[in-house]
Amino acid sequence: MKKKIRLSAASMLLLTVALTTAACGGNNGNGNGNASPSTNTAPENNAAASDSESPSASAQEDAVEIVVWDKPSADAADKAFKEEAFAAFEAKYPNIKVTHVEQTKEKEREQFMTAVAGGEQPDLYKNPYPDMESYIAQGIAADITDLWNGFEGKDGYLPSSLNAATVDGKIYGVPNDMYVTGLLYNKQMFADAGLDPAASLKDWDSFGAAAQKMTDASKGTYGYAILGMDWADWFFEYYVWQAGGDLTEKQPDGTAKLTFTSDATIKALQYYKDLKFKYKATQKNVVQSLDDNQKDFYTGRAASMIAGSDWIGGLVAKGMDLNNIGFSALPAGPSGKAPSQVGGSYWILNPKSSPEKQQAAFTYATYMTSKEYLQSVLQYNKDNGMFPNLLSVRTDVAVTDYVDGLPAEVVSGVQAAAKDTHLEYFLKARLSPYIVKPIQEALLNEKADLKSVLQTAQDLAQKEVVDKYNEEVKK
Amino acid sequence: MSIPGVNNRMTRITNIRWMPVLFLLPSVLCYLLFKYYPLLSMVRVSFFRYSIVNPPGEFIGLANYTEFLTSSTFWQAVSNTFVFFALYLGLTFWIPIVQALLLSDIRKANAFFRFMYQLPTIMPAVAGVLVWKWMYNPDFGLLNYWLHFFGLGPYMWLNDLNITKLAIVLPAVFAGNGISLLLYYSAIKSIPTEILEAAKVDGASPWRRMWTMLLPNIRFIIVIQFIAFMSGVLLAYDNIYVMTQGGPAGSTTVVSMLVVNTAFQQSRFGISGAMSLFMFFVIALLTVLQNKISAEKD
Structure with a gap:
């Protein structure tokens, strides 16, 4: 009888430990539970598909996973539109897997800094102009000068849109929007x-x-x-x-x-x-x-x-x-x-991400500020009676x-x-x-x-x- | 061959009731992980010019401590914190004690009154603060509207540097702590009725009974409550943040707010940790003093 009670108590203990572990633990935000930025590329996940001859399958062999804090909230009016855009990006770039993470609507800066301090800075993050000075000084925003200079579409952006992201001739952000x-x-x-x-x-x-x-x-x-x-x-x-x-x-x-x-x-x-x-x-x-x-x-x-x-x-x-x-x-x-003051936001890259991830994040940021994408946003706004921002970071929109x-x-x-x-x-x-x-x-x-x-x-x-x-x- | 010393130790170990220890282990581990690990990390960080990207950064010894101890912004926050402490102590701490004393003398509908005192606790504290903030609005707030019927006001409340702190404390005066009341009430009820009855028979007035019998008998609860109250007020953040965000003109910025702002707005985690540690020692010192004074009285 005593043995039975002990067994039952031991089972309860195991259950308690399991529950506590589940409660204490948490998702690190990148969805796959993998905290190491350098190991998020997941060729092993695609090993089974590598036998296939399809181009998308071969592209997935080199898949790069990135974490971007840009998931729309459940009640966002443009949620469906954004999700379509995410799907379109993944269809166009099958080798880039984006994990979209939703950010709080208030205290965004504190949430971001907590993530940085905890080693969970996303690969790509959108922040307002005034934070650039501090983030650049602290090494939170990656130097993307080489990526930018090698980017064919850079001439489509307003030169002045880079001002707040440029320090000593180096560029630290992809212009997202301006006002x-x-x-x-x-x-x-x-x-x-x-x-x-x-x-x-x-x-x-x-x-x-x-x-x-x-x-x-x-x-x-x-x-x-x-x-x-x-x-x-x-x-x-x-x-x-x-x-x-x-x-x-x-x-x-x-x-x-x-x-x-x-x-x-x-x-x-x-x-x-x-x-x-x-x-x-x-x-x-x-x-x-x-x-x-x-x-x-x-x-x-x-x-x-x-x-x-x-x-x-x-x-x-x-x-x-x-x-x-x-x-x-x-x-x-x-x-x-x-x-008057010019402001807006930039996409910044995690300096600790691998070069492959940085390239993928840069591709995503430039896609989300491309002429085609911004025009689709404007058209969506027009179709839904939404008034757009009257300034654009692009010269061709x-x-x-x-x-x-x-x-x-x-x-x-x-x-x-x-x-x-x-x-x-x-x-x-x-x-x-x-x-x-x-x-x-x-x-x-x-x-x-x-x-x-x-x-x-x-x-x-x-x-x-x-x-x-x-x-x-x-x- | 048996060795007597080893055997005794083995017996002691096997005599430990392991089951409770094992059951406690998860919570102890969580406590160590989420309380002590951050606390010790904070102590370590306070000696560094902390780099958020390449932690821990440059070791700078006591420089963070000397910096905040020579900062008037910090001392202003300390001053604000203790003014709040004095206001809360003077205006609110004694209220549940008095309420419990009065309640203990009410025979009819006692349960109803206890229930009514607990009822407001169903409202989230922050929601209550937001309602008060709305009532304080000098443009269309209800408080000035009501007060004008009594020929009072209009007051600027959170827009008046002289009364902002009072305005933050005021809600706690009217919406007292129901849980504290219940604790005091239970403590009073645990006093043997024979003692009180005997005192009554001997002709002790209610006032005298309160000072010489009731309060001394619930002093233990008062001391415990005071320690919780003190650390709560000295580390207050949420209600002040919701009401004023530390303004206007820094008049309600308390140390806990400065700690958060320094860490998360200025990314200076080292100095923020140093300030936290300072407050930890201040509260610890006050608690020890309080216990010592209380022990001497006993």
């Missing part, structure tokens, strides 16, 4: 206030006055959705550019110089403060999220906001009338100029051919905004929290001494970031 920022405005709200958008959006003063006129607390409407949350430096930098400066300067020797206390930065911050306290033209909750700003805009609470040229489709999808949306270059600042009823002002607005563009400020990834603090102080405290808060922020950033960065650069 240019400008001012989105609600035409109806301008008309209701008797305002002419062209005159109102001419410069800082005219815009402040117009935004004030469109603010009506009794109706819950306001003139300008300001970005004051922890990404506040993203749009604030445009105002510094408009005032004729920048937040940092990259010196010829590669070191960084802070310019938080320059006249341009102080003027820009004063204007931010004026929009809140003098013109009273912003929302009260200045630290609300970017999503909330967008919501205020498409629900008709906010008359204007800064946006990327690729956001218009999203606003239309949320129910905003395309004919009610205006897009303009930003109002000019004291420098008389109104530079005419986006406007795929939009019906596109207001001429929107096209001209995007073109005007694209005339004078900047990349985001140097060393943004590390300096962002330091400059956000004075921006928020200016927006929340009417009595804030701007020069003083900027000086404090600069001193702190100098000590904690820039001195160390410059030391590393000089080593």
Whole structure:
């Protein structure tokens, strides 16, 4: 009896161990349970098929498996389209097996960095422009200069689309998409206030006055959705550019110089403060999220906001009338100029992947940014009433051919905004929290001494970031 | 031939009840793997300028420690953390104790009240925080709308540097911890009723009974709860992140948030590990102090 109990207990123990192991273990994300990047080529899997004379079978003998984080979510509107595209790629390149992995919709950067730290960086990953500087410096993005130079189709891409992925003449990313920022405005709200958008959006003063006129607390409407949350430096930098400066300067020797206390930065911050306290033209909750700003805009609470040229489709999808949306270059600042920012995303390759995998990943990235593929995306968008991004990384794709009823002002607005563009400020990834603090102080405290808060922020950033960065650069 | 020493040891080994050990083994292994291994890795990483691509990178000794200890951003986060601790302690820690004391005196519908106190725990904590965040909205939030009927406000809540921390703590005042209440209530109920009855007969007032009999008898639970409360508050992250992401102007950035941001936004895992270790020692020290003070009182 005792023996029986022991046997039964031993069985339960085995079951417990098995369950624990299953719970503790996990799929490493590449679907085949193989963590080693250099061993993912799977000729043995195709050994059985090697007797076949078919070309696809012989191609599979040299199959390369890559992991790409680009799987659409289950509720994505274009899920079926994307899966068709994946299948088309595999049909065209039978020797490349792609494992598509879905990424979280929030905290993408943290998820990616966790994968990198855990030795699970995908062979191909899509990341936004501002991360390139940091990823290149840390060796997370592979140098693809040779692959790019040997790529026949490279002339189809806009030369400027490579700017944020090029360091010291070396290329680290395949351009995926681009946008240019400008001012989105609600035409109806301008008309209701008797305002002419062209005159109102001419410069800082005219815009402040117009935004004030469109603010009506009794109706819950306001003139300008300001970005004051922890990404506040993203749009604030445009105002510094408009005032004729920048937040940092990259010196010829590669070191960084802070310019938080320059006249341009102080003027820009004063204007931010004026929009809140003098013109009273912003929302009260200045630290609300970017999503909330967008919501205020498409629900008709906010008359204007800064946006990327690729956001218009999203606003239309949320129910905003395309004919009610205006897009303009930003109002000019004291420098008389109104530079906007160019952004987008790149495909980056894992530097630790084998050359075969890197070649396969590069082939996939260029396929997904090929003329044929981008045209099919535009056609799909058109067929499904989806508004496309008005900028393309390619010179041979005419986006406007795929939009019906596109207001001429929107096209001209995007073109005007694209005339004078900047990349985001140097060393943004590390300096962002330091400059956000004075921006928020200016927006929340009417009595804030701007020069003083900027000086404090600069001193702190100098000590904690820039001195160390410059030391590393000089080593 | 038998050797007496070896035989005794063998007997001890064979006398161990192996079955419980084997049953415990999976959980112990998981604990070692997912708690101690990361902890020890963190200690190791804290001595390196950690390279995420070629770990562990350059050995730099105590440089990460000197860097964060001389960083005003870190000390600002430490200050924020302890202000939160003081606010939570002053405004929330005692509430379930008082509720349990009152509840223990209620005879009628006692089970109903206990049930009602537990009911809010079915709501996910983050969902509760999101509701409060919506209520705080200065443009259309409900809180200012309600307060205006009493001639109060409008307040800027999370947009006011002076009251942001208070606004983060406030939900915990109104939505107290039902589980703590239940623990305190059980501890009070475990006190022999004869003692309390005798005290009543001797003419001890309710106030005196509370201070001299009830609270001393549940002190063990209070100490345990305080240690859990302290580490919970000093390592708080989720509710503050959902409410403010550490802003505005860094006024709610706590050490745990700084640790996460330093690691995952700035990719500086070495210094992030060093800061984590610092907080580990701070909490350990406070726990030891707390235990010592409590032991002295006993």
